[in-house]
Amino acid sequence: MQITPLTWILTIAVTILFFVYEFFVHVRKPHEPTIGESARWSVFYISLALLFGVGIGVVSGWTFGGEYFAGYLTEKALSIDNLFVFLLVMSAFAVPKAYQQKVLMIGIVIALILRGGFIAIGATLIENLSWIFYLFGALLLFLAYRQAFSSHETDPANNRFMRFVRRHLSVTDEYHGDRLTVKKNGKRFVTPMLLTIVAIGFIDLIFAVDSIPAIYGLTNEAYIVFTANAFALMGLRQLFFLIGGLLQRLVYLSQGLAVILAFIGVKLVFHALHVNELTFINGGEPLLWVPEIPISFSLLFIGATIAVATVASLLKTRKDRPDADTPPAIDPSIKKEYSN
Template sequence: MDVSSLVWLLTAAGVVGLLVFDFFAHVRTPHEPTFRESAWWSSVYIVLALLFGVAVGAFWGWDHGAEYFAGYVTEKSLSVDNLFVFLIIMTRFAVPRAFQQKVLLVGVAIALVLRTVFILVGAAAIERWSWVFYLFGAFLVYTGVKLAREDHDGSDEKEVGDGFLVRAVRRVFPTTTEYDGDRLTTVVDGKRLLTPMLLVMVAIGSTDILFALDSIPAIYGLTEEPYIVFTANAFALLGLRQLYFLIGGLLERLVYLSQGLAVILGFIGVKLLLHAMHTNELPFINGGEHIEWAPEIPIWLSLTVILGTLAVATVASLLKTRSDRRVAAGQE
């Protein structure tokens, strides 16, 4: 896939332009988005992502187009799971609903910067060392198993809110527990203090480092093209603010989302391990020779497994929560 520097620059400018538009059109004036506003703009960003995928397929071939769609769906799904943590952080810092948009937009901007760094590092590592796929695959399988055992009941709320960077900022800089609108600093008794608004941004930005450790290896299991990795991540993150307000009440009903994502990450991890075996160059595995019998999982099968798993997890979650409500209503 040959992507010129001009295309890279135009794409980066487009992403930055959408962030700037988002700020001036929605975030600059603090308010709590209505359901209609969130649904409309969520749809706009999803349509933009889908149209971009069609453009990728038209200009660079539908194999790359399918890789983009698989990567976008995977990253979007992982971002929904990340919203659980964002919800915990917002609750921990008691962020007023009218100011949450600004926190999320800054978090998205930080995430894009961090993930771009991870993408470039990952691309360089893959190009130089093919055995990196073994590490990515093993890490995703481990993450899938770990995720399947977790829940989102908020029991780790304190640990999520008081991360290392947040504690470090509090130790170094004087802070206040009171908000001053959406300002990052305020003056109390003649002293300049940091507000919780800045701390919650630090918390969400630093948390995304952990998210990137899962999402970047996952999408590199679907494509080795850095441009597709970047754009799939960018479009998945751009609509995250609207999605937070749109499905905030639905998050608690997606009780099997973690299990579904665990299956997806495990599947991609196995796919990476098989690919690593197929391109093996490690001298202590098969004498440094490629393992020819290791199958390559086609992208259409990956996309089918991802979409099918998400559909089953969503339907099962909604049926489970509906059944629980009926049981609870019958006991009253």
């Protein structure tokens, strides 16, 4: 896939413009979005992402188009999992609904910046170190295990990291609009709003470790990795307000993501064996008999796993809810080790 520097510059510039537009048109003035507003913009961003994937397929071939769609699906699912934890953080800090848009927007921008950095690092490692696929594969298998079985009950507002932050900053007990700092009696204080953003930024760092090796297991093209991540994060703010209580009903999403991460981990290990250069494995020769999992199968597997996890979650919560008007508690499995 031939991507010129000009294409990179234009892609990054357009991405930045989208987020600038989002901030000044939708986020700058605090308000709680309506369902209609959230639905329209969610459809717009998802449609834009799908059209971009079709464009990649038409211009560069459907192998790359398939890699983009597989990556986009994976990153979108991981981003929705991100929303679970954002919900926990904002609940723990009791963020007023009118200011949640700003918290989400800043959190999403931090996520994009961090993932951009990891994408650059990942591309450099892959280009220079073929054995890095072994490391990425092992990391994804570990993350899959943690995703499936971690169930630590934690308070995002009172974990070790946030206690460390509080020890070094003077914090007010109340919100002052959407301000991050406030001056009282001649002394500068930070507000709970800033603490919420710090907590979300820390969580974004953890999620970047999950998402970048996962998508590099589906494509080696840094451009596809970046655009799939960018489109997965675009519209995430609107999706949060659109699906609202539905987030709490996706109780099997963590297990579905664990299956996807494990699958990509195995795919990476197979690829590493197929291009092996480590002398202590087969004398440094590639194991050509090891199968390469085609991207078409990867796309089908990821889509089917997300669908099964979603349907199973909705069926279970519908069956278990004693009162249709009473939302279920958030599944403990989403309270992972991000507070450790």
